[in-house]
Amino acid sequence: MWWQIQNPESEGRILVWAIVLGAFILVLGLIPVLHALPPRGRRAIIVVVTFFAGLFFATEFFTPVGPDGKNFLTDYIQPAQQMIQVISALALGLGTYGLIRLHLRNVVQRRPQWGYSVVLLLSFLVMAGFSIANTLSEQQLVEKTDFLERGFALLFDFTLVQLDAAMFSLIAFYIFSAAYRAFRIRSVEAGILMFTAMIVMIGIVPLGAYLSYQVLGLSPAPTPKDADWITVLVHNLALPKIADWVLIYLNAPVQRAIEFGVGIGGLAMAIRLWLSLERGVT
Amino acid sequence: MQTRPPTFWERMLAIDRRILYLLLFVDIVAFLLLPIRLRAAISPPVQKFYDEIEKLQPGDLVMISSNWSASTIAENQPQLEAVIRHLMRKKVRFTIISIEAQARDLSHRLAMRLTPEGDYEYGRDWAHFGFVPSLAIAIKGMVNNLPDTVQRDVRGNAVGTLPLLKGITSLRQYKMVIDVTPSGTLPIWISYAPKETVILYCPTSVMAAEAYTFLDSGQIKGMITGAKGSQEYEQLLGIVGLGTPFANAISFSHVLIILFIFLGNLALFMSRRQNRQEG
Amino acid sequence: MDLQQFLPLSAERFNVWIGVLCTLAIYSLLYRENPIYRFFEHLYIGLAAGYSLGPLGVDVLYRFWITPVWFQGYWLWAFLVPFGMYLYFIYSERYGWVSRIVIGALVGASAGLFFQEFASRYVVQLHSTLSRPLWLSSANPTNPEISWFSVLFSVLMNWVFILILVSVLTYFTFSYQQKGAVKGVATLGRWFLMIGLGAIFGNTVMARMALLIGRVYYLLSDWLMIRI
Numbered sequence: 001m002w003w004q005i006q007n008p009e010s011e012g013r014i015l016v017w018a019i020v021l022g023a024f025i026l027v028l029g030l031i032p033v034l035h036a037l038p039p040r041g042r043r044a045i046i047v048v049v050t051f052f053a054g055l056f057f058a059t060e061f062f063t064p065v066g067p068d069g070k071n072f073l074t075d076y077i078q079p080a081q082q083m084i085q086v087i088s089a090l091a092l093g094l095g096t097y098g099l100i101r102l103h104l105r106n107v108v109q110r111r112p113q114w115g116y117s118v119v120l121l122l123s124f125l126v127m128a129g130f131s132i133a134n135t136l137s138e139q140q141l142v143e144k145t146d147f148l149e150r151g152f153a154l155l156f157d158f159t160l161v162q163l164d165a166a167m168f169s170l171i172a173f174y175i176f177s178a179a180y181r182a183f184r185i186r187s188v189e190a191g192i193l194m195f196t197a198m199i200v201m202i203g204i205v206p207l208g209a210y211l212s213y214q215v216l217g218l219s220p221a222p223t224p225k226d227a228d229w230i231t232v233l234v235h236n237l238a239l240p241k242i243a244d245w246v247l248i249y250l251n252a253p254v255q256r257a258i259e260f261g262v263g264i265g266g267l268a269m270a271i272r273l274w275l276s277l278e279r280g281v282t
Numbered sequence: 283m284q285t286r287p288p289t290f291w292e293r294m295l296a297i298d299r300r301i302l303y304l305l306l307f308v309d310i311v312a313f314l315l316l317p318i319r320l321r322a323a324i325s326p327p328v329q330k331f332y333d334e335i336e337k338l339q340p341g342d343l344v345m346i347s348s349n350w351s352a353s354t355i356a357e358n359q360p361q362l363e364a365v366i367r368h369l370m371r372k373k374v375r376f377t378i379i380s381i382e383a384q385a386r387d388l389s390h391r392l393a394m395r396l397t398p399e400g401d402y403e404y405g406r407d408w409a410h411f412g413f414v415p416s417l418a419i420a421i422k423g424m425v426n427n428l429p430d431t432v433q434r435d436v437r438g439n440a441v442g443t444l445p446l447l448k449g450i451t452s453l454r455q456y457k458m459v460i461d462v463t464p465s466g467t468l469p470i471w472i473s474y475a476p477k478e479t480v481i482l483y484c485p486t487s488v489m490a491a492e493a494y495t496f497l498d499s500g501q502i503k504g505m506i507t508g509a510k511g512s513q514e515y516e517q518l519l520g521i522v523g524l525g526t527p528f529a530n531a532i533s534f535s536h537v538l539i540i541l542f543i544f545l546g547n548l549a550l551f552m553s554r555r556q557n558r559q560e561g
Numbered sequence: 562m563d564l565q566q567f568l569p570l571s572a573e574r575f576n577v578w579i580g581v582l583c584t585l586a587i588y589s590l591l592y593r594e595n596p597i598y599r600f601f602e603h604l605y606i607g608l609a610a611g612y613s614l615g616p617l618g619v620d621v622l623y624r625f626w627i628t629p630v631w632f633q634g635y636w637l638w639a640f641l642v643p644f645g646m647y648l649y650f651i652y653s654e655r656y657g658w659v660s661r662i663v664i665g666a667l668v669g670a671s672a673g674l675f676f677q678e679f680a681s682r683y684v685v686q687l688h689s690t691l692s693r694p695l696w697l698s699s700a701n702p703t704n705p706e707i708s709w710f711s712v713l714f715s716v717l718m719n720w721v722f723i724l725i726l727v728s729v730l731t732y733f734t735f736s737y738q739q740k741g742a743v744k745g746v747a748t749l750g751r752w753f754l755m756i757g758l759g760a761i762f763g764n765t766v767m768a769r770m771a772l773l774i775g776r777v778y779y780l781l782s783d784w785l786m787i788r789i
Contacts, residue, residue: 003636004633005634008631012634015636016630016631016634016639019636019639020630020639023643024642026643027644028646031647035655035659046661046662046665047665049662049665050665050668050672052669053665053667054669054670054673055669057670057673057674058676061673061674061676062676080670082625082629082638084670086641086645087644087663087666088667089617090645090646090649091648091663092613092617093613093617094648094649095610098652099606099610100610113599116599116600120606120607123604123607124607124608124611125611126611127608127612128610128611129611130615131611131612131613132614132615134615135616135620136619136623154579155612157576158576158577158579158580158583159580160608160612161580162580162581163587163601163604163608164605164609165584165772165776166587166588167587170587170590170591172769172770172772172773173591173773175765175769175770179766189755190755192755192759193755193756193758193759193762196755196759196763197759197760197762197763199763200760201763225711228710232714250721250725250757250760251757251760253722253723253725253729254725254729254753254757255757256690256726257725257729257733257750259682259683260686260687261733263679263682263683266675266679270672270675270676274672276665
């Protein structure tokens with residue numbers, strides 16, 4: 001088949017390398033050629049790429065499927081998936097590239113506190129090496145040595161995980177401080193928000209159950225099916241039941257209303273982006 | 283002009299925030315150490331979650347979407363541990379997939395630690411599909427052709443060669459998807475997974491309130507909310523995991539916060555009243 | 562507690578002490594900004610950025626690009642990474658616009674996928690809303706296993722659901738000036754919205770407390786070896 005090189009790992013290896021090198025030269029070499037286009041031409045390329053990328057998925061969804069659950073585009077989802085995964089990975093790498101670029105510049109230009117940038121760059125290099133080696137060793141592509149295993153465990157389990165968890169746990173302190181200093185019940189809305197929050201905060205945790213069932217003596221048993229309305233009411237006065245009722249019957253429609261708003265806005269935005277009607281993107 | 287010293291309430295309003303931090307820390311240490319064990323009331327979403335997994339039969343296949351990093355380890359780790367233990371108890375096979383880089387190793391290492399408890403063997407009873415950056419298109423691909431979409435697992439095995447996935451060509455053959463996540467991946471599973479696949483949700487508490495609309499519409503069949511949900515779930519399973527001690531400390535930290543919200547408002551009210559009286 | 566077991570004299574204990582050092586260094590920020598916190602903050606960012614290259618490079622690039630090209634011979638995939646590299650020209654003042662070609666492809670794909678999301682996510686919820694029984698007759702009151710009070714309660718709650726939904730949607734409608742009865746409904750919607758936000762706030766507080774409790778548990782259980 002013309003789209004597959006035979007024996008790529010042996011006889012075809014040189015051809016593969018040549019094609020990859022050629023692809024890089026051709027695609028990256030196309031940039032000055034594309035740059036020679038007038039601005040309208042550049043915009044046209046972006047608009048066309050955006051449109052066809054969206055057209056594929058929109059057509060695939062709207063086209064009726066046959067008895068096997070497929071239409072003429074369904075089998076192309078897998079290569080499209082592969083393309084998007086690779087491009088998304090490169091997009092994620094862009095953030096890392098920008099970070100390293102910034103801190104390298106700090107070091108080279110000896111900007112204030114450039115020593116911390118050295119720490120960042122060194123830890124980046126060490127961790128990148130261990131992470132790539134560890135992931136390759138899991139796939140049995142490199143040997144999993146004791147040094148690699150212990151080193152990765154130290155860097156990942158006992159340093160990165162602990163730092164990450166500690167960093168995000170700081171928010172608890174700030175929430176507590178903010179709740180004391182800034183949460184002021186000055187209006188009806190603030191009062192409703194705070195009252196609901198308190199019911200939820202106490203009702204959904206075990207303390208709510210303890211206060212209702214052990215302290216107040218309410219029954220934790222399910223409501224009997226043939227109960228009268230007084231029995232039903234008494235059975236549902238417990239804090240956990242009230243909290244559940246607030247979440248299921250009062251909170252759910254609010255969230256659904258927000259969902260509808262977001263959904264309609266999202267559809268409008270999706271169409272605008274697909275057709276490149278949104279300013280500033282193309 | 284003689285300036286008066288600050289009143290008690292003014293001093294309360296201007297309290298150093300580091301004292302507040304210390305109070306919170308001491309509260310949490312105290313209620314973790316005190317031998318107080320409060321039983322949780324099982325909430326309907328957790329009961330439904332448990333019941334859905336109880337319906338599974340030995341040999342059924344479940345997809346776990348584990349997308350949490352160490353930043354939410356205290357909420358998501360107890361959930362994933364309890365879920366894996368329940369699935370092993372039911373002899374249900376599972377595969378794990380992650381859309382967050384750190385989640386890949388966290389979930390893989392956690393599963394490797396737990397699966398020996400149930401005599402689960404990698405490749406025969408469970409597998410990890412690794413990290414994929416784009417979930418929506420991965421789900422669409424897995425619905426259409428799972429082996430060609432995933433290609434290889436974290437250990438480099440072609441997924442089609444794993445005994446676990448013998449004869450499995452599509453996500454439609456999975457009975458259930460369990461999404462353990464701190465981010466907005468649930469709507470993606472709801473949107474692109476097959477309609478017949480049951481979806482269960484294990485969010486951090488921040489994401490839980492928004493999910494009640496999906497519970498109401500039946501798009502998800504059950505939910506475990508953070509660490510306190512894990513405690514309820516552990517109670518149903520009859521085990522003591524991380525959720526149990528965490529939920530007790532959470533209870534009393536909430537009491538502290540509510541007390542201090544009232545104290546802050548009272549201090550402001552009293553301080554203003556005193557200022558008005560002084561003219 | 563045995564001092565020998567507590568001190569970092571073995572590899573396992575040394576690892577735990579490293580974790581505790583990281584945690585306490587981050588918590589030092591709570592006292593005040595200091596160089597130790599800054600050091601560990603930059604260490605954290607460097608480790609996080611470096612770690613991501615493993616999964617990105619091996620789980621994605623090796624699996625979906627290197628293997629098909631170098632080991633399976635599908636040479637057409639060779640053009641994919643150079644195309645993706647256009648993204649990195651975003652930092653170029655002269656050629657920065659080429660990155661928008663790749664961004665356009667990703668944005669277009671997301672937009673095209675949204676139609677399926679709209680149908681599966683929002684239309685189902687609309688159906689769920691519109692199929693709620695609002696009358697006793699449509700709520701099967703003749704089922705002997707369910708008491709009439711439960712049926713009445715569920716019908717009442719359905720009306721409350723619709724009322725809350727409509728009033729919150731009215732609050733968010735800015736296409737016209739809200740006055741009179743519409744303004745009243747919108748105000749009611751704002752109050753109901755506060756209920757939803759209160760529920761979110763309560764859950765958010767719980768989430769953050771849980772994260773802190775996890776760290777404290779680690780300090781007490783793993784480091785100080787206190788049985789909890």
